[in-house]
Amino acid sequence: MLKFLAFLFLGVLCYNIFMIYLDHAAATPVSEKVFEAMKPYFSDDFFNPSAAYLPAKKIASDYENAKAVIAHAIGAKASDLIITAGATEANNLAFTATNGEILYLETEHDSVRRVAEKYGGKIIRVLPSGLIDLKDLKSKITDKTELISVSLVNNELGTIQPLAEVAGIIREVKLDRMKRGIKTGLLLHSDASQALNLLDINVSRLGIDLLTLNAAKVYGPKGVGALYVSHDARLKPLTYGGGQENGLRSGTENVPGVIGFAKAVELAKKHLNANRKKYTEWKKTLLSELKDYELINKKHALDNFIVLCYNGIDAERLVFLLEEKEVYVATGAACAASKGVRSHVLKAIGLTDEQIAGSLRITFGETNDEEQIHEAAKIINDVVKTERARITACS
Amino acid sequence: MKTVYVGMSGGVDSSVSALLLREQGYHVVGVYMKNWSKDLPGMKCPWAEDLADAKRVAVKLGIDFQVWDFEEAYREKVVEYMLNEFKNGNTPNPDIMCNQEIKFKLFYEKAMEMGADYIATGHYARIIDGKLARAVDENKDQTYFLYRISDGALKHTLFPIGEMKKPDVKKLAKEKGLHNAYKKESMGVCFVGEVGMKDFLKEYIDIKPGEIREVESEKVLGYHEGAVFYTIGQRHGLYLSGEKGAVNDGMPYYVVKKDLKNNVVYVSKNLNDENLWTDELKLKDILLRQLEHGFLGDGSLAPVVTGLAPSSSVVTSACPQKASSQLPAKRLLVRLRHRAPLIPARFDGETLHFENKIKRPASGQSAVFYDDEICLGGGIIA
Numbered sequence: 001m002l003k004f005l006a007f008l009f010l011g012v013l014c015y016n017i018f019m020i021y022l023d024h025a026a027a028t029p030v031s032e033k034v035f036e037a038m039k040p041y042f043s044d045d046f047f048n049p050s051a052a053y054l055p056a057k058k059i060a061s062d063y064e065n066a067k068a069v070i071a072h073a074i075g076a077k078a079s080d081l082i083i084t085a086g087a088t089e090a091n092n093l094a095f096t097a098t099n100g101e102i103l104y105l106e107t108e109h110d111s112v113r114r115v116a117e118k119y120g121g122k123i124i125r126v127l128p129s130g131l132i133d134l135k136d137l138k139s140k141i142t143d144k145t146e147l148i149s150v151s152l153v154n155n156e157l158g159t160i161q162p163l164a165e166v167a168g169i170i171r172e173v174k175l176d177r178m179k180r181g182i183k184t185g186l187l188l189h190s191d192a193s194q195a196l197n198l199l200d201i202n203v204s205r206l207g208i209d210l211l212t213l214n215a216a217k218v219y220g221p222k223g224v225g226a227l228y229v230s231h232d233a234r235l236k237p238l239t240y241g242g243g244q245e246n247g248l249r250s251g252t253e254n255v256p257g258v259i260g261f262a263k264a265v266e267l268a269k270k271h272l273n274a275n276r277k278k279y280t281e282w283k284k285t286l287l288s289e290l291k292d293y294e295l296i297n298k299k300h301a302l303d304n305f306i307v308l309c310y311n312g313i314d315a316e317r318l319v320f321l322l323e324e325k326e327v328y329v330a331t332g333a334a335c336a337a338s339k340g341v342r343s344h345v346l347k348a349i350g351l352t353d354e355q356i357a358g359s360l361r362i363t364f365g366e367t368n369d370e371e372q373i374h375e376a377a378k379i380i381n382d383v384v385k386t387e388r389a390r391i392t393a394c395s
Numbered sequence: 396m397k398t399v400y401v402g403m404s405g406g407v408d409s410s411v412s413a414l415l416l417r418e419q420g421y422h423v424v425g426v427y428m429k430n431w432s433k434d435l436p437g438m439k440c441p442w443a444e445d446l447a448d449a450k451r452v453a454v455k456l457g458i459d460f461q462v463w464d465f466e467e468a469y470r471e472k473v474v475e476y477m478l479n480e481f482k483n484g485n486t487p488n489p490d491i492m493c494n495q496e497i498k499f500k501l502f503y504e505k506a507m508e509m510g511a512d513y514i515a516t517g518h519y520a521r522i523i524d525g526k527l528a529r530a531v532d533e534n535k536d537q538t539y540f541l542y543r544i545s546d547g548a549l550k551h552t553l554f555p556i557g558e559m560k561k562p563d564v565k566k567l568a569k570e571k572g573l574h575n576a577y578k579k580e581s582m583g584v585c586f587v588g589e590v591g592m593k594d595f596l597k598e599y600i601d602i603k604p605g606e607i608r609e610v611e612s613e614k615v616l617g618y619h620e621g622a623v624f625y626t627i628g629q630r631h632g633l634y635l636s637g638e639k640g641a642v643n644d645g646m647p648y649y650v651v652k653k654d655l656k657n658n659v660v661y662v663s664k665n666l667n668d669e670n671l672w673t674d675e676l677k678l679k680d681i682l683l684r685q686l687e688h689g690f691l692g693d694g695s696l697a698p699v700v701t702g703l704a705p706s707s708s709v710v711t712s713a714c715p716q717k718a719s720s721q722l723p724a725k726r727l728l729v730r731l732r733h734r735a736p737l738i739p740a741r742f743d744g745e746t747l748h749f750e751n752k753i754k755r756p757a758s759g760q761s762a763v764f765y766d767d768e769i770c771l772g773g774g775i776i777a
Binding site for chain 2: 316317320321323324390394
């Protein structure tokens with residue numbers, strides 16, 4: 001009844017409140033405050049920031065301030081950020097920093113893997129825990145290696161990579177090169193799309209030269225991203241034109257998008273600790289109420305990431321069965337499911353084909369509440385039971 | 396309980412077929428045949444979405460679901476055949492080949508191996524007394540694509556929606572909450588679905604530009620991208636207006652002839668050009684399905700006499716059945732394109748004869764034979 005009344009009053013304003021959305025790693029809804037902040041810049045404050053008159057100058061200044069908010073959140077300056085149309089573009093742009101040898105983690109998102117492959121990148125292995133194999137990294141760095149790409153949080157497992165340790169290794173290599181009079185630089189790129197929400201990121205503390213950010217994963221608008229670029233990195237533009245974004249990303253600025261991104265980042269920072277605590281509690285609750293599963297990402301995972309395996313069950317069937325009950329979860333990665341290929345990430349951490357097929361990814365977020373977590377556990381248990389019964393009846 | 400393996404493409408027809416079989420009490424296993432998955436420049440092959448659609452329905456129906464990979468065979472048996480036909484100047488029909496070689500051969504054989512009693516597909520067709528027959532929905536009848544499937548496969552095939560009309564299939568899907576009731580109709584072969592055959596051929600056939608000449612005057616009117624793209628009778632895509640020598644009187648040109656050796660396409664404004672019309676069609680790769688039917692000396696269908704043993708082979712003009720000649724001959728009906736009207740014809744064993752001149756169909760297409768609603772097989776237009 002309460003839900004129904006809420007629907008009557010709020011239903012038209014927001015997403016379907018009857019659903020239980022457990023796929024926040026795939027997409028997050030633009031939060032109301034973010035949406036409100038963006039609105040004026042679609043209409044009243046529509047001016048081109050490059051125009052000469054005062055109202056346009058105000059927009060240019062709002063835009064720079066918004067960039068500063070995003071930059072400060074990672075310990076950088078507005079001028080260090082290149083705004084892009086999403087994380088994929090930012091990842092692509094990062095790889096223009098070099099013509100030399102590239103190393104990348106085998107569990108990276110396709111927007112890193114495909115680009116790295118194109119530039120002839122070599123793979124760094126992960127351990128069964130999902131963490132980077134630092135020994136493998138060390139053994140693969142040569143004097144020609146110029147770029148190493150390791151995501152801060154893996155998008156399928158939520159694994160938080162020890163970037164400071166990676167940066168430490170890089171520092172040693174750089175020092176050794178200097179001693180031997182080798183001029184070749186070595187950059188660290190990190191895709192932090194999944195991390196901004198729940199991790200305190202500081203680029204200088206982590207020793208990162210290139211950092212990819214994504215508004216769409218932090219309750220900001222889709223199609224907005226950013227690349228942090230340190231002074232050591234020299235990029236080449238992917239688009240040419242009016243010379244916006246330090247000449248690296250021409251095109252009239254996406255003002256409402258960046259305003260929204262900044263608001264989203266501000267809110268994420270504000271609620272970071274409370275959210276982490278909340279999600280950790282929910283994770284405990286869900287894992288204790290669910291039955292008959294194997295937890296895949298036992299350690300080093302972000303607070304809102306759960307990857308489960310139901311042995312002998314095809315998880316994609318569970319996704320469709322849950323969909324009928326308006327519970328939305330992912331198998332492996334949302335995009336991998338639609339291509340019908342087995343997740344390269346789950347394979348990399350040593351899961352069998354059967355385990356991969358039985359794996360579900362659950363990611364909490366701001367659309368959830370505690371009641372939903374209990375409800376979700378019940379529904380998932382029911383659906384798994386139904387599916388097990390069907391399989392038994394067939395055989 | 397009998398087991399049926401049903402080919403599920405993700406479309407509404409095969410989804411409803413699976414639904415009906417389940418309601419009829421069969422043990423149903425849904426299978427997505429993965430025949431083609433390669434993207435083309437500027438075009439994403441929708442196979443993964445189709446697969447997800449098929450699987451979602453299977454889960455909803457609570458049936459088993461599998462993906463069978465036939466890509467290699469499809470490439471070899473269907474795509475290669477198609478490319479070769481185009482290279483030889485013909486206009487092949489890949490769907491007919493796909494049914495013959497993949498769906499009603501590899502899929503059928505594998506299903507039987509896995510313990511199936513039957514296979515099923517979402518084709519609009521029926522089986523009457525073990526014979527392939529036209530669907531109730533004359534608009535959707537797909538026997539044109541099925542005339543070459545083997546008798547062995549047909550014996551173990553079910554066409555659950557052959558008795559239904561398409562709007563009723565869609566209605567049923569909606570009633571049962573199958574989401575793909577609203578899905579856009581697929582065009583059969585996924586890679587020609589959205590880009591069209593021309594873009595596909597450009598990727599796989601080495602084409603070179605050549606002249607377009609007017610057939611009457613031999614005058615060069617313009618240039619084409621590659622003769623294989625053109626089909627006799629076609630009127631689009633000639634881009635002739637404005638070319639030097641072309642009289643731009645607004646009348647369209649038609650392709651009337653192709654000279655593959657010299658890579659010249661001949662066109663004409665004359666709709667009565669002899670190349671566009673014919674009263675006979677020579678066939679190759681003839682496959683006749685119903686052996687109790689023969690053809691009389693005049694090329695009409697021999698009537699079937701009950702109680703008479705079926706003849707062991709197709710009777711051609713040289714050997715009419717004696718007993719049959721006492722009954723009135725039946726009319727052979729022929730379909731020259733999917734959904735084209737049935738037209739009466741006579742068949743002498745290798746050539747079809749028509750009473751009136753017909754617009755010449757492209758070589759490589761099929762002529763499919765019917766005795767009223769029974770599909771008798773057919774042949775490929777030489």
